[in-house]
Amino acid sequence: MPGRRELNKEDKRRRIRDAAWSLFREHGFDATTTRAIAERAEIGVGTLFLYAPDKDALLFSLFRDELGDIVTKRFARVPERALLDQLLYVIRGFYERYAEDPALARRFVPLILRLEGDALASYAALNADFFARVGALVEAAKTRGEVRADVDGAVLGVNVLAIYAYFVLGWLLGPAPRVKDGLASLKPALASLLDGVRPVKAGVSAREGRRK
Amino acid sequence: MPGRRELNKEDKRRRIRDAAWSLFREHGFDATTTRAIAERAEIGVGTLFLYAPDKDALLFSLFRDELGDIVTKRFARVPERALLDQLLYVIRGFYERYAEDPALARRFVPLILRLEGDALASYAALNADFFARVGALVEAAKTRGEVRADVDGAVLGVNVLAIYAYFVLGWLLGPAPRVKDGLASLKPALASLLDGVRPVKAGVSAREGRRK
DNA sequence: GCTCAAATATGAGCGCAGTCGGTTTTCCAG
DNA sequence: CTGGAAAACCGACTGCGCTCATATTTGAGC
Numbered sequence: 001m002p003g004r005r006e007l008n009k010e011d012k013r014r015r016i017r018d019a020a021w022s023l024f025r026e027h028g029f030d031a032t033t034t035r036a037i038a039e040r041a042e043i044g045v046g047t048l049f050l051y052a053p054d055k056d057a058l059l060f061s062l063f064r065d066e067l068g069d070i071v072t073k074r075f076a077r078v079p080e081r082a083l084l085d086q087l088l089y090v091i092r093g094f095y096e097r098y099a100e101d102p103a104l105a106r107r108f109v110p111l112i113l114r115l116e117g118d119a120l121a122s123y124a125a126l127n128a129d130f131f132a133r134v135g136a137l138v139e140a141a142k143t144r145g146e147v148r149a150d151v152d153g154a155v156l157g158v159n160v161l162a163i164y165a166y167f168v169l170g171w172l173l174g175p176a177p178r179v180k181d182g183l184a185s186l187k188p189a190l191a192s193l194l195d196g197v198r199p200v201k202a203g204v205s206a207r208e209g210r211r212k
Numbered sequence: 213m214p215g216r217r218e219l220n221k222e223d224k225r226r227r228i229r230d231a232a233w234s235l236f237r238e239h240g241f242d243a244t245t246t247r248a249i250a251e252r253a254e255i256g257v258g259t260l261f262l263y264a265p266d267k268d269a270l271l272f273s274l275f276r277d278e279l280g281d282i283v284t285k286r287f288a289r290v291p292e293r294a295l296l297d298q299l300l301y302v303i304r305g306f307y308e309r310y311a312e313d314p315a316l317a318r319r320f321v322p323l324i325l326r327l328e329g330d331a332l333a334s335y336a337a338l339n340a341d342f343f344a345r346v347g348a349l350v351e352a353a354k355t356r357g358e359v360r361a362d363v364d365g366a367v368l369g370v371n372v373l374a375i376y377a378y379f380v381l382g383w384l385l386g387p388a389p390r391v392k393d394g395l396a397s398l399k400p401a402l403a404s405l406l407d408g409v410r411p412v413k414a415g416v417s418a419r420e421g422r423r424k
Numbered sequence: 425g426c427t428c429a430a431a432t433a434t435g436a437g438c439g440c441a442g443t444c445g446g447t448t449t450t451c452c453a454g
Numbered sequence: 455c456t457g458g459a460a461a462a463c464c465g466a467c468t469g470c471g472c473t474c475a476t477a478t479t480t481g482a483g484c
Binding site: 005008009012043044045046047050 | 461462463464465
């Protein structure tokens, strides 16, 4: 049962998030001062740093929360189609979000490589959730006969994320990333990964089977 | 013919490099102030920023130069053995260097994702040089019959770097990276990549051929 | 050797992120 | 309702990265 204290904190958290997103969008990450964020959120500077250990961590948590929401929402509405299409449906959510704020996204991604302690743990949890959900899709695909029964869903999840990460990185670092282009280059790579786990029909290799 | 002006600049560059490495090693990147670097290099703070656009760029250029040297030196002494061993000989140079300063290396790697302008160009040049040298090794391996004649050496170079990057990243982000562990996990991945380009002997697949 | 413009060097100063000792708000036991 | 402890908040302050107006050094032309 949340008391006044917890409600106030929740409200401040919301105001900080809104203030930070709007200012980062208006002026960019570097040109936005922590004072300006505090002012728009109607709190003192000192208070801001009670809610985020530093400015980088603030940006990181903004994106991490949204990516978490995207995972939840997209997996809840996964289309009843082939595994590849299901994966692309989820991943499209990431691409669309990044494309909304490409400059901020470019600032966000390198932060992942510098995570430590709690922030690392929270990101790892997000990743683990993603793996598990991909694993569930893979299991369902097995019952449909799209994937060999002996494939480990969790391992496949890791591979999917690795390939996604590699492509989204190249896409983000390039000039003016467009969702369409990003998905177009990712799709064949994922398709090739999934080809490797398709059940092999007698006398026909997985790759040839797909071409039919 | 270098005049006094050029000699002075070269000397300052050297002093800055030495001062920065020693201080970064002693106190870490964040705890080292630009004032301290300038003082140990016996120059003014303002002068330091004539030689590096900012503190991050300074760390970046230190590592980039050393990695460039490693590429040159290691490729000059590549052993006359199988392609995989040659690649691992070169890459071991990177692992050993990173292992010397793991904390600084962790700070360095994310900087690569934020490169722009001249710094990006200089890093791209380093990469291109690496690809070309790997390409030369691949060509030599072709004449020895280790690699199929139709394989594009440059493309293989890109793949080698991609796999290396993936593994070195995971290794660096883990606790207390040891050279032995890093190479042990990288080796099978590279071996698998090279298996894919081995000449196929009649009636024996590349992978089975390797197992003999 | 002297002159002077261009190149190079300098450190006081500025704006920022982040801290910390003091203040206010919240909660609950009595 | 009240006392007081704990939690939350605050903004003046600190120390840092980086700038820029000024000073110094260099070397070509004479």
